Amino acid sequence: MGGDTKAETKNASGEKPQNNPLSRKINKILETRLENDKDTLDALKELSTFFSDNTLRSRRNLRGEIEKRSVGISEEFVHALRDVKEAVDDIYTEVSSMNEVCVDMKHRLQATKSETRHLIHQTTSLQNQSNKLHMEEDVADAFVQNFQLTSEEVSIIKGSSRESPITQEFFATGHQKTALDVMEQMNICREAALERLYRWCQSQCRPPDPSPLLTQALAALQERPVLFNLVVDEWIVVRRGWVVRGFLDALTIGGPGGAPRPIELQAHDPLRYVGDMLAWVHQALPSEREAAQILFAKCTNMASISESVCRPLKTRIEQMIVTDQRREGRKKPVQLYKISNLLRFYHNTILQVTDAGLLVATLDELHQLSHKMFISALQSQVSHVSDRIEPPGEMLAPTPGVARTLGLLTEVVTAATIADDAQHDFKQIVSCVVDPLVNAINESASGLGAVESAVYLLNCFHQLHSTLSLLHATGEKLEMIQGQIDAQLDTLAQEQISGVCHSVGVASMYPFITNPPTTPLSQNPACQPLVIQAFMSKLDGFLAAPDHLMLPHTRLLLSSNFRRTLQQRTAEAITSVYAKLHAIVHDPNHGYSDPSSLLPRDPDTVKTLLS
Template identity: 80%
Template sequence: MVLGRKTSAGENVTTEKHQNNPLSRKINKILETRLENDKDTVDALKELSTFFTDNTLRSRRNLRGEIEKRSVGISEEFVCALRDVTEAVDDIYTEVSSMNEMCVDMKQRLQATKSETRHLIHQTTSLQNQSNKLRMQEDVAEAFVRTFQLTPEEVAIIKGSTRESPITQEFFTVLEKTMKIRNNTKYLLQSGHQKTALEVMEQMNVCREAGLERLYRWCQGQCRASDPSPLVTDALAALQERPVLFNLVVEEWVVVRRGWLVRGFLDALTMGGPGGAPRPIELQAHDPQRYVGDMLAWVHQALPSEREAAQALFDKCSNIDPGEQTRNTVAGISESVCRPLRTRIEQMIVTDQRREGGKKPVLLYKISNLLRFYHNTIKQVTDGGLLVATLDELHQLSYKMFISALQSQVSQVSERLEPPGEVLAPTPGVARTLSLLTEVTTAATIADDARHDYKQIVSCVVDPLVNAINESASGLGAIESAVYLLNCFHQLHSTLSLLHTTGEKLEMIQGQIDAQLDTLAEEQINAVCHSLGVASMYPIINNPPTPLSQHPTCHPIAVQAFMTKLDGFLAAPDHLLLPHTRLLLSPAFRRTLQQRTAQALASVYSQLYALVHDPVHAYTDPATLLPRHPSTVDSLLT
């Protein structure tokens, strides 16, 4: 055991010695080193492999010498290369030194030259600055001229080389430029160049005034031309800033167009159209309605072309209302035809007194409606003016003449109304008057607002006619008068019912009809009651004594006689009706009379039946006296 311990201790001592040996440590380090991770060692081994090819003992012994020999060779090569570099650097140094000497010499010479030319350089710089300033001023001046001045060519365009120089589109371009220049002068005023701004404004005003004056003269000539230039529209738009010149041009246009319109109207009256088609309007003077209608139609057809020309004239005007100015211009142009139109139409209305009586009121009313229609139509084109006023005056005149002629004609017919005939039918005078009324109201269809005249027209015809009918029936008996009046009023009511806005007159006529029907029905009922013998019973029935059977008028024998006659009436009711009722023209009137008579008899029979069957009045065997029930009698009568 002791020996074993000693051995272990000895081994430990030996191990510690080996670890402290430097060579051992290096060997151990080399052994522990991993060559693949040491880049320098790998590179050295790669280099070694280039010349150490034979791994022999001799080679290994001479390896150190080989390495040192290679190191010497590399050093010699480096020295040779460094010698070449040193020589090159020496050459560069020599050249740089030479260059430096030359630069120093040039610098000295440049400084000498600069000191000698300093004044010249300063003067050149000053001149160059002045040149740049002048160039900039030139650009500003050119821009100023372009902005605030007209070129000589533009001045020639706006002023015109001669008085007869034509106006072209370039003129309006230059005129618009003067306006822009004048508006741009405010920027000069704001920038403090008041004098320049005023001078420019004065120049532009002079050029613009000259241009507007020339434009005004040109427009005057174009207004007289048969085919004016399309540039007249631009010219009037430009003349708006001079209202006096603008109004003078418009007045010239109106005067010229007015002359053309009246000449065209007179040619249409006397000469007709080109080649004789259409024929002259004067050839229709024998037919007043067509004559007046052709004249008004010509004027109506001529005004739209004038309106189109005026609309084109004021199309580009912005300071006015083009629509209102167009209407005023057309109204002024249309004044030229007022006098010849008024003269001829008044002649047709006032002096034409030889037309046959039945036609004259109708003719006058047709002419009045023509004037009313064209007055409303032309008023939409001109919106007033002398022509519209003339047409309105002529319409009023023709309407007054129509009313006067209508009243005169109706008065003549009413004064000479024929007496009623045996058939009690309306007389021919009544038929003629109603035919006149129908013809007049039929003529009113040409004008939309002519129906407003119905009330006055119907009053002019119906009131005198009704009075004349009542007067002519005054000499007849009550029954004949009622039948005659019913026939006349029926025809009058039938005629008025075909018209419009005649409600008041229809109510008045219906009231007359109802009154005459009441009269005739009363006479009819009285006659039937007398024929049946119940007329004397009726007062007693309304206030019966007790007992009624003791009264002589209502004695059972009288009641039985009444029942016998009633049976005969029920079998043939027409035999007891008034003969004159058969002359009624309206079946409705006859039915009304029959119904009222039947109602009256049914009422009397019902009262009498109740009294006879009442025990108070002591009738014996009432079922024999009045066997029929009132409802049965009522159904038989109706």
């Protein structure tokens, strides 16, 4: 038996049962205790609810049935979960709506709380103010009761008529005398205080560094205009003394230790002398203005204070402008114009610092005087130079007198750098210089021939036009000079064209070319074929070297533009004459035989060669 059992436990391959996987599974199933496996029991119990037919087919379909039931259960779970989700979404919507309402209520509550806080604060403030007013009312009532008469007492004192009798009640109303006594005592104390304050303010106006309380004292003293004006006058007198003393020290002594040097040492240089004086005044005004603003607030008395320097300033500047006759030549008008611009500059600058007063009026008067003297000196200088303009030389260039006059104009105009509004002077300055200069140039050219005169005038007017253009002068004078240039160019062009026409032999033919007769022109001695052939020969020479027939004096022109203009006008005139002659020669009515041999070039070729 034992041998048979061992033989049965062996398989065909000779393996032992414990090593066979199937045997292990079977042994595991046999060894399983189902009564202890609750999950397995529950699964079998659930399986018994739908697995009733234990057949081979049912066992094969068991897995599919289980999966189908699992899918059904999952679908039921999904349906149930969808209902839960929809319910949760509804709850979320409701909660969101409630949250929005709560937020809105929170904001409204905060706004209401803020408004209520302001209202409570305002109510508290009004309550405090009301309590204060009630207290003031009680004080006022007590004051009225003690220091004013009632209506009955007033009627007793005044009486109903003049014939009303005096009664005992009339003398009982005597407490009004207390109010009058109090008022009189207060007025006496007030007047004494103001008098003391006035004397103290006067004493504080004299030292350089007054007490800081002076500003407050002057504000309190303003209710007494008489006393206040006396203090202001005292302060002005003191400040004027300091200003004029400082100005005179700057003129004669200079600064501490000799730096800066005394202004009077610059008297030999009028521009610097006047500029230093005006600069000192301009520097002194802001400190005085600041002192006035500190002490008098809105009461600016700068004009009165600055009056002290007007007399010494005016005396010295007038002496510098009027009585100094030592500077001659070009320097004097230029110096006067610089001084005039300097005075105008400081007049406008000081007017921005202080109100219009005697100082501003003095500066304006000095400016008008210096400008008038400048115009007079400029006219005298230009007249002196114009009367001495030299005759033109062989080169027909502008003479030294013209150059000196233009140099004077340039120096005067460029001196107006310090004055912003000096541009309106240019028209008058340019007229004072240009008009006499143009007349002098025309007079100096009167003894020359037509060509020499035109070349000389063109050179002079070219230099004058160039100078005015650089100085940004008025357009009116530039147009006048340009008109003079155009007139002289016309004169020179006519002379040039006439000379070229005579040189090429077309002058004799010109009247017949411009106004052809009705008879054949070939029979005219001036227009015979031989004459035209000679003209064509000379014209070929002119086309080869146009400059050789130009007037010699045109080479003396300073402007290359003028020379090009003359060449262009000459070329246009010769081209026009040639075109007319070419049309006449090729016209059969004029009887020229073989016109192509007489004038082989067409007008366009001649125009191209001359251009």
